[in-house]
Amino acid sequence: MLPAVRGERTTTWNILLYTVVLFAVSMLLFPVARMGAIYLAAAVALGAVFVGKAAKLWRRTSPALAWGLFRYSINYLGLLFAAVMVDRLIHISA
Numbered sequence: 001m002l003p004a005v006r007g008e009r010t011t012t013w014n015i016l017l018y019t020v021v022l023f024a025v026s027m028l029l030f031p032v033a034r035m036g037a038i039y040l041a042a043a044v045a046l047g048a049v050f051v052g053k054a055a056k057l058w059r060r061t062s063p064a065l066a067w068g069l070f071r072y073s074i075n076y077l078g079l080l081f082a083a084v085m086v087d088r089l090i091h092i093s094a
Contacts, residue, residue, distance in 0.1 A: 008061045009061070012054075012057050012058040012061050013058060015054050015057060015058070015069070016051075016054045016055055016057070016058045019050055019051050019054040020051055020054075022047075022050070023047035023048075023050065023051055026043045026047055026080065027043060027044075027047070029043070029084075030043070035084065035087050036087045036091045036092050037087075037092045038083060038086055038087040038090060038092060039083050039084055039086075039087035042079065042080065042082075042083030042087075043080060043083065046076050046079055046080055046083075049072070049076075050072065050073070050076050053065075053068065053069045053072055054069060057069050
């Protein structure tokens with residue numbers, strides 16, 4: 001609904017901003033929840049791809065890029081939760 005009210009440019013900026021915040025919050029789990037190196041590596045890699053895709057959408061808005069980012073966001077969440085699980089099963093200190 002935001003694109004209809006504020007426009008695509010504002011919407012893609014908000015997507016980028018919230019993606020950066022999500023990435024930062026996912027990094028907080030490392031020290032706060034005492035996650036290990038497996039989680040940290042996965043969170044950095046997955047988050048970097050997510051921010052990169054959001055930045056690409058902000059630079060060049062297109063429905064194809066938006067749908068790609070949406071599909072990645074679903075995979076991101078599942079893979080990040082899997083990293084939490086694997087990290088707890090195989091704890092390697094960073």
